[in-house]
Amino acid sequence: xxxxxxxxxxxxxxxxxxxxxxxxxxxxxxxxxxxxxxxxxxxxxxxxxxxxxxxxxxxxxxxxxxxxxxxxxxxxxxxxxxxxxxxxxxxxxxxxxxxxxxxxxxxxxxxxxxxxxxxxxxxxxxxxxxxxxxxxxxxxxxxxxxxxxxxxxxxxxxxxxxxxxxxxxxxxxxxxxxxxxxxxxxxxxxxxxxxxxxxxxxxxxxxxxxxxxxxxxxxxxxxxxxxxxxxxxxxxxxxxxxxxxxxxxxxxxxxxxxxxxxxxxxxxxxxxxxxxxxxxxxxxxxxxxxxxxxxxxxxxxxxxxxxxxxxxxxxxxxxxxxxxxxxxxxxxxxxxxxxxxxxxxxxxxxxxxxx
Amino acid sequence: xxxxxxxxxxxxxxxxxxxxxxxxxxxxxxxxxxxxxxxxxxxxxxxxxxxxxxxxxxxxxxxxxxxxxxxxxxxxxxxxxxxxxxxxxxxxxxxxxxxxxxxxxxxxxxxxxxxxxxxxxxxxxxxxxxxxxxxxxxxxxxxxxxxxxxxxxxxxxxxxxxxxxxxxxxxxxxxxxxxxxxxxxxxxxxxxxxxxxxxxxxxxxxxxxxxxxxxxxxxxxxxxxxxxxxxxxxxxxxxxxxxxxxxxxxxxxxxxxxxxxxxxxxxxxxxxxxxxxxxxxxxxxxxxxxxxxxxxxxxxxxxxxxxxxxxxxxxxxxxxxxxxxxxxxxxxxxxxxxxxxxxxxxxxxxxxxxxxxxxxxxxxxxxxxxxxxxxxxxxxxxxxxxxxxxxxxxxxxxxxxxxxxxxxxxxxxxxxxxxxxxxxxxxxxxxxxxxxxxxxxxxxxxxxxxxxxxxxxxxxxxxxxxxxxxxxxxxxxxxxxxxxxx
Numbered sequence: 001x002x003x004x005x006x007x008x009x010x011x012x013x014x015x016x017x018x019x020x021x022x023x024x025x026x027x028x029x030x031x032x033x034x035x036x037x038x039x040x041x042x043x044x045x046x047x048x049x050x051x052x053x054x055x056x057x058x059x060x061x062x063x064x065x066x067x068x069x070x071x072x073x074x075x076x077x078x079x080x081x082x083x084x085x086x087x088x089x090x091x092x093x094x095x096x097x098x099x100x101x102x103x104x105x106x107x108x109x110x111x112x113x114x115x116x117x118x119x120x121x122x123x124x125x126x127x128x129x130x131x132x133x134x135x136x137x138x139x140x141x142x143x144x145x146x147x148x149x150x151x152x153x154x155x156x157x158x159x160x161x162x163x164x165x166x167x168x169x170x171x172x173x174x175x176x177x178x179x180x181x182x183x184x185x186x187x188x189x190x191x192x193x194x195x196x197x198x199x200x201x202x203x204x205x206x207x208x209x210x211x212x213x214x215x216x217x218x219x220x221x222x223x224x225x226x227x228x229x230x231x232x233x234x235x236x237x238x239x240x241x242x243x244x245x246x247x248x249x250x251x252x253x254x255x256x257x258x259x260x261x262x263x264x265x266x267x268x269x270x271x272x273x274x275x276x277x278x279x280x281x282x283x284x285x286x287x288x289x290x291x292x293x294x295x296x297x298x299x300x301x302x303x304x305x306x307x308x309x310x311x312x313x314x315x316x317x318x319x320x321x322x323x324x325x326x327x328x329x330x331x332x333x334x335x336x337x338x339x340x341x342x343x344x345x346x347x348x349x350x351x352x353x354x355x
Numbered sequence: 356x357x358x359x360x361x362x363x364x365x366x367x368x369x370x371x372x373x374x375x376x377x378x379x380x381x382x383x384x385x386x387x388x389x390x391x392x393x394x395x396x397x398x399x400x401x402x403x404x405x406x407x408x409x410x411x412x413x414x415x416x417x418x419x420x421x422x423x424x425x426x427x428x429x430x431x432x433x434x435x436x437x438x439x440x441x442x443x444x445x446x447x448x449x450x451x452x453x454x455x456x457x458x459x460x461x462x463x464x465x466x467x468x469x470x471x472x473x474x475x476x477x478x479x480x481x482x483x484x485x486x487x488x489x490x491x492x493x494x495x496x497x498x499x500x501x502x503x504x505x506x507x508x509x510x511x512x513x514x515x516x517x518x519x520x521x522x523x524x525x526x527x528x529x530x531x532x533x534x535x536x537x538x539x540x541x542x543x544x545x546x547x548x549x550x551x552x553x554x555x556x557x558x559x560x561x562x563x564x565x566x567x568x569x570x571x572x573x574x575x576x577x578x579x580x581x582x583x584x585x586x587x588x589x590x591x592x593x594x595x596x597x598x599x600x601x602x603x604x605x606x607x608x609x610x611x612x613x614x615x616x617x618x619x620x621x622x623x624x625x626x627x628x629x630x631x632x633x634x635x636x637x638x639x640x641x642x643x644x645x646x647x648x649x650x651x652x653x654x655x656x657x658x659x660x661x662x663x664x665x666x667x668x669x670x671x672x673x674x675x676x677x678x679x680x681x682x683x684x685x686x687x688x689x690x691x692x693x694x695x696x697x698x699x700x701x702x703x704x705x706x707x708x709x710x711x712x713x714x715x716x717x718x719x720x721x722x723x724x725x726x727x728x729x730x731x732x733x734x735x736x737x738x739x740x741x742x743x744x745x746x747x748x749x750x751x752x753x754x755x756x757x758x759x760x761x762x763x764x765x766x767x768x769x770x771x772x773x774x775x776x777x778x779x780x781x782x783x784x785x786x787x788x789x790x791x792x793x794x795x796x797x798x799x800x801x802x803x804x805x806x807x808x809x810x811x812x813x814x815x816x817x818x819x820x821x822x823x824x825x826x827x828x829x830x831x832x833x834x835x836x837x838x839x840x841x
Contacts, residue, residue: 259414309421
């Protein structure tokens with residue numbers, strides 16, 4: 001069990017002063033499930049602090065709070081409470097654990113200025129925000145401060161929210177202690193900062209038929225798919241770079257008809273962090289390719305070549321469908337004696353093609 | 356899985372993007388990035404399968420290609436990608452051929468003469484041409500001094516195709532394009548007109564209705580300044596929605612907006628070779644290069660020189676010289692009294708004002724109006740407020756430091772903190788800049804160990820020229836009735 005890992009998980013769906021969202025609550029459930037899973041984050045329940053539109057740190061909100069802007073929760077104070085223990089630890093110069101996950105889903109915005117001093121600055125609107133008072137929490141500021149204070153050896157920040165620029169709402173930094181930190185320790189903090197959209201762009205949520213027709217943030221689904229299916233290296237490690245590449249490769253497919261901008265993922269300047277290690281690196285899922293041959297005559301043979309154009313297999317069709325399991329990668333399928341062929345990109349999901 | 360031998364013969368692969376502002380990524384069969392480029396990419400590769408990714412604006416398309424063992428070379432050309440564009444260009448999302456044709460045709464007509472030497476062309480459209488409302492509603496054009504030059508009624512409205520345009524001939528200079536959004540206030544942006552050039556402004560409308568507005572009649576549809584686009588062409592020329600230079604300039608604007616880089620040395624060499632017919636590409640591109648961690652100043656200086664010789668003293672070009680190490684001989688002599696169009700230029704200007712406060716002359720527009728500046732990428736916007744002039748004089752740097760230290764000391768006491776806090780909540784006569792300074796004092800007071808905010812820190816955080824911070828510190832001091840010794 002990852003007893004030294006901690007998580008702050010925030011998902012705000014209900015905004016009486018803005019348009020409410022359907023995804024954040026589900027995103028929180030999904031990410032928390034992964035955190036708890038043995039082959040996921042493997043965190044003890046007590047190490048996960050959750051704040052949603054229904055409760056914060058196990059304390060349920062009065063349901064009527066969702067109706068009035070002034071009373072809407074979670075507000076800034078609720079969210080700041082989640083960071084408080086770690087800010088205190090950082091002020092006292094203590095290292096509190098190995099890794100801190102910060103997950104935030106809801107409405108958000110990026111700092112309007114394009115000053116490249118802090119290009120990642122992103123805030124999550126609190127539930128009591130509206131068009132006049134854009135109350136928010138600059139989540140990136142907490143992540144950066146905790147990283148500077150080296151409270152954890154690793155910081156994983158995931159923000160599934162818009163990073164558009166809002167003229168009406170100036171970006172406000174939280175009031176954090178102005179203490180001196182050891183720059184060498186800070187430099188060695190490994191990071192994985194992932195944003196659903198590049199700076200200045202909107203993140204999207206979508207209804208997923210295959211997930212009981214529920215709505216999730218598209219980026220959260222891509223992240224979770226990467227965490228479940230990304231291939232480990234020969235040592236069984238799944239590193240930040242692998243997760244980043246996986247997300248970039250699958251997000252368009254997951255988004256389907258919904259147009260999403262490419263996410264922004266920053267791995268920091270120190271060594272890449274290892275998200276997790278699989279005990280058996282060979283046990284990962286091999287997707288299945290089903291090839292359909294509409295003009296099946298009974299004697300066709302399918303040749304399969306890998307990305308280096310090496311012949312992998314030649315399989316005769318016994319019916320108009322043929323299935324084969326392959327490692328993710330690029331492949332060429334061709335029908336012997338014809339000019340029919342197809343290049344495919346196989347990610348981690350099963351694929352059906354017609355030649 | 357794959358075993359591409361190092362000794363295997365390599366085959367030259369040439370990838371041509373549809374334009375010189377589209378990014379190209381060459382990816383291996385293991386989904387590793389092999390190489391990336393802008394517009395064009397050449398790479399020798401082992402025979403095999405590859406994935407090519409093209410990115411134009413926010414649109415991304417993947418292609419799979421085969422590099423066969425028996426091929427002597429492979430050339431791949433990607434057709435144009437459709438991307439989201441404010442400017443009505445061919446092969447873009449929401450491309451409406453009729454709107455495109457109107458934009459082209461009207462760019463050659465002058466609707467109003469208010470001076471001579473240059474032109475400003477404004478073209479505003481609805482995304483969907485179904486709305487009969489005039490997209491130019493709420494729009495007015497003003498001189499820097501505030502004199503109204505034109506309004507909606509001066510332009511051409513095509514209600515059937517949801518667009519409005521106005522072409523004004525005027526003297527070279529900086530102009531203010533204002534949009535009254537109703538309850539949310541009036542905003543403006545700046546447009547620079549240059550001698551013998553036509554500046555083209557393109558915008559799309561959005562809904563500015565407050566949440567309470569329920570009926571359709573109450574909906575306030577106005578042009579969205581922050582996503583607008585600016586192009587330039589020689590006066591007498593007609594806007595061409597199919598031209599490569601307009602497309603590149605638009606993609607370059609999107610890149611600047613989203614912090615990406617779609618220009619390189621090659622783009623500029625090509626641009627200068629082919630004559631610059633849309634200098635905005637150069638301006639957008641140079642600011643992208645300047646944002647690099649290690650910018651190549653030789654190229655940036657060359658671009659700035661070329662653009663200056665074409666456009667004259669354009670604030671967004673002059674700002675390219677504003678850096679510590681700039682070798683420009685007369686850097687110390689030039690001033691920027693009128694605001695630039697781009698936020699990046701404004702940031703360079705405010706930073707420079709710490710080294711040389713005279714860069715923004717006292718009493719100039721950049722000084723007086725820095726109160727409501729909104730630094731939103733890529734455009735510098737300004738919220739138009741009716742704020743009374745403070746009448747305060749500009750104190751020296753040393754006096755400003757004294758006042759800031761005094762304010763910090765006062766806000767550190769319980770009584771002083773309550774007084775500042777109350778002023779923030781109740782005093783209606785404080786300007787935005789004075790409120791920002793007071794807020795900074797309260798923030799530092801919450802952190803007992805924090806150093807008092809310095810002039811440098813305030814300029815950096817609030818992003819206004821030092822002269823404006825100095826004067827507002829003085830006026831805040833006066834309004835709160837504080838004496839020198841607190």
